[in-house]
Amino acid sequence: MYKRDIQLFNVKTLSPREDTFTQRRHFHQRRLSRTEEELNITDTCLQRHKMASKYITEIAISTSPEREQELRDQGFHMINVNLNQGTSSTTIVYMWFRMGNGEPITRVQFSFTDAMKDDLKKSRFTELPVNLNSGTDGDVIHLWYSSGASPKYNIPIGDLFLTTDENEKATQFKLGWERLPCNLNRGNSRDFITLWLKRKSETYICDVAATISFPEHINLFNEGYIRLDEDLNRDSGGNPIFLWYRQSTEMDGWLTEMNASIDHKQDSSLRKRGFTVVNVNLNEGTSGKPVMVWFKKEGSLPIKALTVTSNNKEDCPYMEAGLILIDKNLNAGNNGMPLYLWYGN
Incomplete structure (x- = not known):
């Protein structure tokens, strides 16, 4: 019994030199293990950063299962x-996008007339040749995009989604999404389908403009402007008129307020309040009274969202999302479609 106990506790005693060597070996093993763990964490972070840094670099359209x-x-x-x-069409049309680290897409536009196509082509936008209204009697609509970011105005796009109702997902405005006003079912009187996009950086609207002739479009496209793809003279018989805006990531020079006028009294009032007029009559070529858009750059809250819609109801989701209605019909005094501007700070 005594001998067995001695054997159980007969542990070899290490010399000071051996003991130091063992401690060093264990230390290096622990250090190596920790280093490998740190490398794994770093690699994971790099992978996440790489994914987060990807932008949308291509958009495509499919009209068949094979495509x-x-x-x-x-x-x-x-x-x-x-x-x-x-619609009654049996053609199923889907929009697709691909992410990458290449040249990012920064602007998406639509065309529904030949003149719009010509200007986008001359401005070197990339056209997707498939009609988004394939198989229907609606307008022929093509999607165009521009690639290549500039430090000031062309900000990369990181995500896209579609809605099937004009008021659907209005809360997305609060999250920095942009609504492109062109109805992709235009001319069908069916579901109101619109494209939304999200940029990789927060943007502020720094300039607005309006055009009454298509040759003006090329200059604005080349200067980094985005066209709101809805004719503000729609169904009025007047000139095709479009409103434009330009975005920036810079923290100064932004718009803080917008308004509209439909008579001289309102013109005078807005001028006295420090507004600047966009010197284009949005009723050009119609029997309606002059309609002008105004903006102000004084104030602390920048405008981040701007869109046009036929909805001017105060209880609609746009107002619930915090957007401000400019409650003046941009087609005032004619038989065109009533259209209204909304903006959000």
Whole structure:
């Protein structure tokens, strides 16, 4: 019994030199293990950063299952909304996009007339040749995009989504999403389908402009402006008129307030309040009274969102999302479609 106990506790005693060597070996093993763990964490962070730094570099359209599979194999992501939703067409049209580290897409525009196509082509936008209204009697609509970011005005796009109702997802304005006003079912009187986009950086609207002739479009496109793709003289018989805005990430020179006038009394009032007029009559070529848009750059809250819609109801989701209605019909005094501006700070 005594011998067995001695054997149980007969532990070899290390010499000071051996003991020091063992401690060093264990220390280096722990250090190596910790270093590998740190490298793994660093690698994970780099992977996440790499994913976060990707932008949308390509957009595509499919009208057949074969094309869908082809785009899927190429790494495109499908937005699961049929652009022909609500129509009698049997053609299923999907929009796709691909992320990458290449030259980012910074502007997306639509054309629904030949003149709009010509200006976008001359401004070196990339056209997607597929009609987004394929198989319907609606307007022929094409998507165009511009690539290449500039430090000041062209900010990369990081995400896209589609809505099928004019008032759907209005809360997205609060999260920095931009609504492109062109109805992708234009001319169909069916579901109101609009494209929304999210940029990689927070932006502020720093300039607005309006045009009454298509040759003016090229200059504005080249200067980094974005066209609101809805004719403000729609159905009025007047000149095609479009409103434009330009964004920036810079923290000064932004617009803080917008308004509109439909008579000289309102013109005078806005001028006295420090507003600047966009010197284009939005009723040009119609029997209606002059309609002018005004803006102000004094104040602390920048305008981040601007859109046009036929909705001017005070209880609509746009107002719930914090947008401000300019409650003056931009087609005042004629038989055109009533259109209203909304903006958000």
